[in-house]
Amino acid sequence: MQVKIIDGLLFKELLAAGTKSLFKYQKTIDALNVFPVPDGDTGTNMYLTFQAALKEVNQNETLNLSELLEAAAFGALMGARGNSGVILSQLIRGFVKGVTLTEEVLTKKEIIEGLNSASHFCYKAVRKPVEGTMLTIIREVAEFAATFDREEITLVDFIEKLYRHADQSLANTPDLLPILKKAGVVDAGGHGLVCFFQGIIQYLRGEIINNDEQLEIAHKIIEGRKGPDLGALADDLSWEKSLSFNYCTEFILKGKRLNAEVIQDFLTDQGDSLLVVGDEEILKIHIHTNNPGIILDFGVKLGSLSEIKIDNMLEQSQKNLKMSLSEEEDPAPVGILAVAVGDGLERIFGSMGAQQIVSGGQTMNPSIEELVKAVNALAAPEVIILPNNSNIILTANQVQQLVDKEVRVIPSETIPEGITALLNFSPSKTLAENTALMTSGLNNIITGEVTYAVRSLRLGTMNIDKGDIIGLVNGEIQICGRTSEEVLLNTIEKIPAALNGLLTIYYGKDVDALTAERVVTNLNQSFPEAEVEVHYGGQPLYYYLFSVE
Numbered sequence: 211m212q213v214k215i216i217d218g219l220l221f222k223e224l225l226a227a228g229t230k231s232l233f234k235y236q237k238t239i240d241a242l243n244v245f246p247v248p249d250g251d252t253g254t255n256m257y258l259t260f261q262a263a264l265k266e267v268n269q270n271e272t273l274n275l276s277e278l279l280e281a282a283a284f285g286a287l288m289g290a291r292g293n294s295g296v297i298l299s300q301l302i303r304g305f306v307k308g309v310t311l312t313e314e315v316l317t318k319k320e321i322i323e324g325l326n327s328a329s330h331f332c333y334k335a336v337r338k339p340v341e342g343t344m345l346t347i348i349r350e351v352a353e354f355a356a357t358f359d360r361e362e363i364t365l366v367d368f369i370e371k372l373y374r375h376a377d378q379s380l381a382n383t384p385d386l387l388p389i390l391k392k393a394g395v396v397d398a399g400g401h402g403l404v405c406f407f408q409g410i411i412q413y414l415r416g417e418i419i420n421n422d423e424q425l426e427i428a429h430k431i432i433e434g435r436k437g438p439d440l441g442a443l444a445d446d447l448s449w450e451k452s453l454s455f456n457y458c459t460e461f462i463l464k465g466k467r468l469n470a471e472v473i474q475d476f477l478t479d480q481g482d483s484l485l486v487v488g489d490e491e492i493l494k495i496h497i498h499t500n501n502p503g504i505i506l507d508f509g510v511k512l513g514s515l516s517e518i519k520i521d522n523m524l525e526q527s528q529k530n531l532k533m534s535l536s537e538e539e540d541p542a543p544v545g546i547l548a549v550a551v552g553d554g555l556e557r558i559f560g561s562m563g564a565q566q567i568v569s570g571g572q573t574m575n576p577s578i579e580e581l582v583k584a585v586n587a588l589a590a591p592e593v594i595i596l597p598n599n600s601n602i603i604l605t606a607n608q609v610q611q612l613v614d615k616e617v618r619v620i621p622s623e624t625i626p627e628g629i630t631a632l633l634n635f636s637p638s639k640t641l642a643e644n645t646a647l648m649t650s651g652l653n654n655i656i657t658g659e660v661t662y663a664v665r666s667l668r669l670g671t672m673n674i675d676k677g678d679i680i681g682l683v684n685g686e687i688q689i690c691g692r693t694s695e696e697v698l699l700n701t702i703e704k705i706p707a708a709l710n711g712l713l714t715i716y717y718g719k720d721v722d723a724l725t726a727e728r729v730v731t732n733l734n735q736s737f738p739e740a741e742v743e744v745h746y747g748g749q750p751l752y753y754y755l756f757s758v759e
Contacts, residue, residue, distance in 0.1 A: 213364075213365050213366050213414055214317075214364075214365055215315040215316065215317055215365070216275075216315060216316035216317075216365070217273070217275060217314065217315050217316075218272070218273035218274055218275040218277075218278050218314065219273050221267075221275055221278055221279070221316070222267055222268070222273075222278065223413065224410050224413060224414075225260070225263065225264050225267060225282065226264055227409040227410055227412065227413035228260065228406040228407065228409040228410045229257065229260040229261055229263075229264050229406070229409070230409055231405050231406060231408050231409025231410075231412065232253070232256060232257045232260055232402055232405045232406045232409065233257050233261075234405075235253065235401075235402070235405040236253035236254050236256070236257045236402075237253060238253065238401075239252055239253025239256070239398050239401050239402045239405065240252060240253040240254055240398075242395045242396065242397075242398040242401060252294045252398035252399050252401075252402060253398065253401075253402055254291075255291040255293075255294050255295040256294050256295060256298055256399065256402040256403075256406075257402075258289060258291050258295065259286055259289050259290045259291055259294075259295035259298045259299060260286070260298065260406065261289065262285045262286060262288060262289020262290070263281075263282040263283075263285040263286040263289065263302060264282075264285070265285060265289075266281045266282065266284055266285025266286075266288075266289075267281045267282050267285065269281075274314055275311065275314040275315060275316070276311055276314060279305075279306045279309070280306060282302055282306070283299070283302045283303045283306045286298060286299040286302045286303070287299045287303065287487070287488060287492070287494055288462065288494075288517075290494050291460075291519070293399075293458075293483055293485065293496055294344065294398070294399040294402065296335070296460070296485045296487060296494055296496045297332055297335065297336065297344060297345070297399065297485070298403075299487060299494065300328075300331045300332045300334075300335045300485075300487050301328045301331070301332055301348060302328075303331055303487070304324075304327045304328035304329070304330060304331025304332060305324035305325065305327060305328040306324070307327055307331070308323045308324045308325075308326060308327020308328065308330075309323050309324040309327070310323060317365065318358065318363070318365060318368050319359075321355065321368070321369075322352075322355045322356055322358070322359060325348075325351060325352040325355050325372075326352045326355075326356065328348060328352065329348050329349045329352040329353075332345055332348050332349075333345060333349070335485050335486070335487045336484075336485060337474065337478060337482075337484045337485075338482070340387065341386045341387070342383045342384070342385075342386030342387025342390060342397060343383070343387065343397050343399055343400060344397060344399035344400040344402070344403050346379060346383065346386060346397075346400070347376050347379045347380055347383075347397075347400040347403055347404070348403070350375065350376075350379045351372055351375055351376050351379065354371075354372065354375045355368075355372055358371070366411075366414045366415070369410065369411055369414060370411050370414075370415075372407070373404070373407040373408060373410070373411045376400075376403065376404050376407050377404050377407075379400070380396050380397065380400045380401060380403075380404050381396060383396050383397040383400055384396060455481045455482055455483075455498040455499050455500050456498075456500055456522055457498065457499055457500065457501075457502045457520055457521065457522060458483075458496075458497075458498055458519075458520070458521040459481075459496070459497050459498070459499055459502040459505050459506075459518075459519070459520050460494070460495060460496040460497070460517075460518075460519050461494075461495055461506070461509060461515045461516065461517055461518040461519065462492065462493070462494055462495075462515070462516045462517045463488075463492070463493045463494075463495055463509050463512060463513050463514075463515060464491065464492050464513050464514050464515075464516070465491065465512050465513025465514070466490070466491065466513070467490050468488075468489075468490050468491065468492075468493050468512060468513065469490075470486045470487070470488065470493060473486050473493065473495070473512070474486045476508065477495070477497055477505065477508070480497065480499050480501065480504060480505060481497045481498045481499030481500070481505075482497075482498050483496065483497060483498040484496070484497045484498075485497070495509065502520050502723070503723075503724075503727070506518065506722075506723055506724055507724070510724060515722050515724075516722070517719075518722050518723050519553075519746075520723060520746065543590060543591065543592060543637075543641075544590055544592045544593070544594060544635075544637070544640075544641055544644060545565050545566070545585075545588035545589070545590030545592070545593045545594070546563055546564040546565055546566070546593070546594050546596070546632065546635065547564065547565070547566040547567075547568065547581070547584050547585060547588065547593055547594070547595045547596070548564040548566070548567055548568070548595075548596040548598065548628055548632070549567075549568045549569075549570045549571070549576060549581075549595075549596065549597050549598050549599065549602055549606075549628075550567055550568075550569070550570070550571065550598060550625060550628070550749075551569050551570055551571040551574060551749055551750065552571075552718065552719065552747045552748035552749035552750065553748040554716070554745065554746035554747040554748035554749075555625060555716065555747045555748060555749055556569075558629065558716075558745060558747075559596075559628070559629070559632065562629070562632045562633070563632065563635065563637075564596070564632065565588055565590075566584040566585075566587060566588055568580055568581060568584050570599070570602060571598070571599055571625075571749065571750075571751075575599065575601050575602050575605065576602065576605070577605070578605055578608050578609065578612070581595065581605065581606060581609050582609055582612050582613055585609055585613050585615060585617060586613060586615075588615075590615075591615055591616065592615060592616040592617075592618075592641040593613075593615050593616070593617045593618075594617075594618050594619075594620060594635070594641070594644060594645065594648070595609065595617060595618070595619045595620070596620050596622050596628040596631060596632065597619065597620075597621070597622060597623075597628075598622045598623070598624060598625050598627065598628035599623065599624070600623040600685075603619065603621050603623070606619045607619050616641055618641060618644075618645040620645065620648045620649055620652075621649065621652070622652060623657075623685075624657040624659075624755070624757075625657075625716065625747070625749070625755050626655060626657045626714065626716070626755060626756065626757030627652050627655060627657055627757075629714075629757075630651050630652065630654070630655045630757065630759070631648040631649070631651050631652060632648070633651070634647045634648045634650075634651040635647070635648055654759060655757050655758070655759050656683065656684060656705055656707060656757065656758040656759075657683075657684060657755070657756070657757050657758075658681065658682055658683045658684070658701055658702070658705075658755070658756045658757070658758075659681070659682045659752050659754070659755055659756075660679065660680070660681050660682075660694050660697050660698045660701065660752065660753045660754040660755075660756075661679070661680060661682075661751055661752045661753065662677055662678065662679055662680065662753075663675065663676055663677060663678045663679075663680050663690070664676065669687055672687070672690055674687075674690045678690045678691070678692070679691050679692060679693060679694050679696075679697045679753070680697065681697040681698065681700065681701030681704075682701070683701060683704060683705060688701050688704050689701045689704065694721065694753035694754060695725065695728070695729055695732070698715075698729060698753070698754050698756070699729075699732055699733065699736060702733070702736075702737075702756065702758070703736070705758050707758050707759075708737055708740060708758045709737060709739060709740065710737075710739040710740055711740055711741075711758050711759055712740070712741045712743070712757075712758070712759040713733060713737065713740050713741065713742045713743070713756065713757075713758055714743045714744075714745070714756060714757045714759075715729065715730070715733075715742070715743065715744045715745070715754055715755075715756045716744075716745050716746070716747035716749065716754065716755040716756070717729070717744065717745075717746060717747060717753070717754055718747055718748065718749045718750065718751070718752050718753050718754065718755075719748045719749065719750055720750075720753060721753055721754070723746070726744055726746070727744075729744065729754075730742055730744050
């Protein structure tokens, strides 16, 4: 491809190519992010951040490069996930701020300007920059790019040299960060960045991005080692002991005249891995802390919070270590496939032993093809499917005819039923025994939802207007009201077993953590004899899902 400039259309195509390449390698990158403590899943977080940028760009019908660059920066900020995602958002934002467009195109000159600015933005965003990470790669690529300022070189050759330099910089990260050398891996965030660059150069060269293609340097284990000594690392718990702050907390703060430096100063003493990025009206905040409530309370005083995400990193690290240590073991004889939507619910099912999660639920039922692919992706010769929705059970029942495995479907009609069924699963039992146990458990649970009415109707003595909040028990509408918290409490009060039973609440993506905490307080006051648990589900459409046992 003879390319002399990057205009709006080519920018869209290059962003899509880089994102596609990152998607293909995201699991490889996730696997690197085991030590010392996983901050989410680096490959997945980076992919979703670029995907958000790409989505914002594609929604913009113009081919004006300035507008597309601004759209990418905004989309990346709003979609940034995890430490790596937030740094990526600053890379894009810094690039956009540093570019001076005399015409609506990027040439070598503008790329050099943008990379230099991107490096400054990224380092400024991190309170305590650590070398041997993606920050190092961004800086070294920017410095390398500047050396071509007066050199005659084609744009494609220039970009390829930047990619090769990034690849070599990534290979050097273990020499700068001892924990990487000890684990026998390169930096995960830097790896993701190189994968993104690879997609761009492959597109410019007219090459097809191959699923199995390996990066020249970045995928290599450090010379002289076969890989991380997981047994030794499991015995040496110094990396866990160094974890001073357990909770990865991030959210978007919207307000007026927000001062990022003042916010940074306050939060510095509350944890580490602090990132505060954005502008006076919208900030993305990321921090590792032991007191997420304090952080959220501080944010609420400054403005409104959204996209709140809190992860227990110690639990994640122990889980990932256990998975790494057992990678070489024989696969479990019975695999679990669960259907769920919502990042919190997906994590819950995964932590309970579901090896495959298919995204789906109300209004977004997965196809038979999706379920078949997920079943075939499992190493186990026998599979149990948890549809977790009455509209998906029939679809799940068709899978047995299309695969060469023994498949059983547990008729779970709700998410809480699926979780209850999974609690009754035992790896030591046969497929038939597990099917019977998991199905019988469905009889011991009452489930409910709090959502909104999509149309007006009269139901018995209730007049329900479109948009009213409604509470359901076992699929039947029991209550309508104006707030989701009020309806949740009133709906549970309709269930006699709630007086001294186990109440489990899963709050959705439209409910913030502080509101969920108030709900728990109210439930404890209304049901003092009951045991109340609350979990972040992140599900759409439903403010709350709950179960009573």
